[in-house]
Amino acid sequence: HDFQHIPLGSMVTSLKPKILRWHIPLEKDLIPDEWMQSMDFYLNKYDAIIVSSKRYSETLRNMGYRGYIAEIYPYIDPNQYGKPSESDIEGFSSRYGLKPDDKVILIVARMDPMKGQDRAIKALKIVKKAVPEAKLVLVGNGSFSSSKNGVGLSKGERWARYLANLATELGVSDSVIMTGYVDQKDLEAAYSRAGLVMLPSIIEGFGLAVIEGWLYKKPAIVSNRAGVSDLIVNGVNGIVIDPNDIEGIASSIIKLLKDEKLSQSVGEKGYETSKKCFIESVIDEELRLIEYIVGGK
Template sequence: MRKVEAHNRGILFLALDTYGRVGGIQRFNRRVVAALAEISGDRGWRRPVMHIMRDVDADIPEVASAAIRAFGSRRLDFIVRSAAASRNCSILFLGHINLLPVGLICKLAAPRIKLVLFVHGDEVWDDPAYRRMRFYEPLMARALNRIASVSAFTANRMRKAFALPAETFRLFPNAVDRIDRQPGKSVRNILTVARLDRHDRGKNIDALIKAVALLKHRNVKCVLQVVGEGPLKRELASLARELAVEDRVEFLGRVSDAGLAGIYAQASLFAMPSSKEGFGIVFLEAWLHGLPVICGTEDAAAEIVREGIDGFAVNPRDIETLARKMAMLLAQPGMAAAMGEAGAEKVRSGYLMEHFKGNLEKIIAELP
């Protein structure tokens, strides 16, 4: 009874940019906002309070079931008002490791509040290629009641880097929404969808271009379609010209959701042999569209891909194997379709919004 009464005081969620930018963490944050609002409404709790550090007021949608406030450049105001709000809440969710110091300030203002941190991937790997662990973070992280990690891979890397006990972590996978799959006819397209920022070299789109060059040499007809925009596009286009496959690599840039659905409908398979995925939500999206997938072996994506059942995991440095798996899926459309459907069924059974909400409810229920 005491736990219910404490929770009834309310929930606070602190996040970085959430509605003002497009990206995996931003979509995750929006899903957290929606799930917390539903959970609070279902249980008769007060409306959850959401403080978004970097968004501005114009970014915020009208959500009657949640009190959302954007702070833009007013960082001190964000900290002060979050600390004040924490005094009327029993649970504080932190959307990013960068908000850990603010969480500790809130803990000082409300010593009985429970702290939960969401972690997504390379921001907690202590990898200099992406983000170094701050010297103060391991000590601060010991104040957390739970760390909700999108994958076991990310949880294990953070646990070792931060020297944290395993019992602090809970697996909290990402999710996607149901779709109405568009009918289409495969034209032997290999699809990849990724941001092409400079720090996204770990997506290893260059490996796909090299594999396409091998397939061209072996007279395997195919086209690699790259959806995404960023500084890496010029570098990758130069590689395609260098390997004489510029006619087999299409850079489609940013596309609308409707446009992307049409591109998925015309694809034979989805491939992204990344080495930097903290989870791999793009593979869930590809499966919903009925595509088999090829992921990398060096990150969290290999956790969700069942080898030979709904996709293949390939070392991104092994261009020969990558090309061979791509050729196999292109040559056997029946097998590819069956693998895509196996993936789609997996998504429907465990990676939709209702599962995301249920997993969040479990974390809330077990907080001490």
């Protein structure tokens, strides 16, 4: 699941086949050259590796992996997501100062520079000129790499403070809402209230928040550095953006917020696409992989 576990394949000395699910980003330019020989050794101790993106398959081959590669998407259980009531949505809106006419750009992600929330804030300054009622809602807090020793601010807190300062500097602080952690009920209300969901990450293994947004038939704007972008036919079931192209991000947001018919169509097609990541279909793929690998042994 994570790169720290890779050596486990060499430690299991039985004749049973071994499968690794690689969940995090797999970009060759992110791996130090001095690691490559060790990665080659450890990865080839696995009979199969599951990745979430076609380009990760290509990276594995370029790294010298010789085993079986399965492209299987991460999954969600749609039964764990409910449809909030109007009062729940109104309650969420009231708590975070959203007015009925506000058009919400929603990002659900932990507070981490890799998630690219700063790109959205920079784009918002441009968006506000065309769509004055646009509001950016950032849901999430903390970071897996946050400080645990209590010395200074955690990584997540530092990033949240940076984002708040950036919004102030750009003059859009009144249009940026940071909710921090929300419970499942508020998360469902946030998705329902959104005009679109966005994933502007500069590094992203997959991006299940996009799948969650699609469950609520929301159009998605997705970074080309996220694995989930493989599922997008640009302009049909979502829009793929370069996270470093602030004007391009802003243009995509404006396009969806101003064209209700397009936004609805993109969201509905996104919902149909999300079914590829439902647990029922993905588990079947994993079972077939296990049967294939075990049968080959």
